[in-house]
Amino acid sequence: MRTIQKTIVLAAALAMSALAAPAEWPKKLVMGVVPTESSSHQTERWDGLVTYLSKKLGIPVELQNASDYAGVITAMQFKHVDIAYFGPKSYVEASARANAECFVVELGPEGTPGYHGLIISKKGSKIKTLEDAKGKVWAFVDPNSTSGTLVPTIYLVKERKIDPATYFSKVLYSGTHEASMLSIKTGKVDIASTNDLDMLRGEGKMWNKDKDFQIVWTSPLIPGSPMAWRKDLPESLKNSLREAFLEYKDKDGLAKLKIGGYVAAYDSTYAPTREQIEFKKAFDKK
Numbered sequence: 001m002r003t004i005q006k007t008i009v010l011a012a013a014l015a016m017s018a019l020a021a022p023a024e025w026p027k028k029l030v031m032g033v034v035p036t037e038s039s040s041h042q043t044e045r046w047d048g049l050v051t052y053l054s055k056k057l058g059i060p061v062e063l064q065n066a067s068d069y070a071g072v073i074t075a076m077q078f079k080h081v082d083i084a085y086f087g088p089k090s091y092v093e094a095s096a097r098a099n100a101e102c103f104v105v106e107l108g109p110e111g112t113p114g115y116h117g118l119i120i121s122k123k124g125s126k127i128k129t130l131e132d133a134k135g136k137v138w139a140f141v142d143p144n145s146t147s148g149t150l151v152p153t154i155y156l157v158k159e160r161k162i163d164p165a166t167y168f169s170k171v172l173y174s175g176t177h178e179a180s181m182l183s184i185k186t187g188k189v190d191i192a193s194t195n196d197l198d199m200l201r202g203e204g205k206m207w208n209k210d211k212d213f214q215i216v217w218t219s220p221l222i223p224g225s226p227m228a229w230r231k232d233l234p235e236s237l238k239n240s241l242r243e244a245f246l247e248y249k250d251k252d253g254l255a256k257l258k259i260g261g262y263v264a265a266y267d268s269t270y271a272p273t274r275e276q277i278e279f280k281k282a283f284d285k286k
Helices: 039-057 069-077 088-097 146-159 177-185 196-202 235-246 251-257 267-285
Strands: 005-009 029-033 061-065 083-085 100-107 114-122 137-140 170-173 191-195 213-223 226-230 261-264
Touching: 029 039, 029 069, 039 061, 039 235, 039 251, 069 083, 069 088, 088 100, 088 146, 088 226, 088 267, 100 235, 100 267, 114 146, 114 177, 114 196, 137 146, 137 177, 146 177, 146 191, 146 213, 146 267, 177 191, 177 196, 177 213, 191 196, 213 267, 226 235, 235 261
Parallel strands: 029 061, 029 083, 137 170, 137 191
Antiparallel strands: 005 061, 083 226, 100 226, 100 261, 114 191, 114 213
C-alpha cells in the first residue's frame, strides 16, 4: 500500500463571517484524487476548485494526490480523506470497502454524462486493428482504472475472445493515463488503453492527438467519474458539499478540469460497472 502524498494545503485564514463552519464540521476537509496524470499537473488542474470550496464552505480544503488508485480508496477507508474523486471502478471498490457514497458526477466539456474508453497506437504505426496488435506490447493503466483496464479487458475477453496475457507479447501497467499516452507517443509500447477525456486534458501540452495517435477502438459511453464522500460525515456538511459542487460555474476552473460542470450522482448509475467487475473477477480466477 502506497502512502497518499499531500500536494496542496490551502492555509489562508478565513474571515469570520456568515460562512463560519458549523461546530460539528471538521477543521479542514481533505479531498483525494485518483492519479490520471502526473502529480504536478493534477495540482494545477484542481487548484481552482480547491480554492472555491475553501471559500464556499468556510474551512480549508486540502488536496491529496495518490501514487495509485488503491491509495485513495485506502485513505478513505482509514478516514485520511473526507471526499474523493474516483473513476467508476474505483468508486465501486470504495463504496464496498471505504464507506464511500457518490454525490455528484462530472459532465464532459460538452455536457455529456460520461466519457469513452479508447485503445490507441502511435500515429503512422501499422497497428490499426487488434489483429495487427497480436504479439505486440500492450499497456493498461492501473488495475483500478475503469477506461484504462476494466472496460478494455471486458472488450478483449468478452467480445473479442482475447486473453491479453497470451495474445500480447507483454502486458504492462503504466500507472496513469498520461503515462500510457506518452508511452505510445514515444514508442515505448505498441498499443494502450486510455480515454477521450484524459486525452483532451493533455492536448496541446503533452501531445497532439491528431499527429501522435490513431484510434483503434472507442468504447460505448462510460458513466462519468464521481465525487464521493464518506457516509459518516455530518449531514449538514454533505448538504453544503453537494450544493457547492452543483453551483460551481467558474469558467477558468472548469476549463482546467476539462469538464462542463457537475450534476447529482446516484449509486445506481454504477450498476453496469459492478457487473463488469464481477465478470472480470470470474475471468481472473480461471
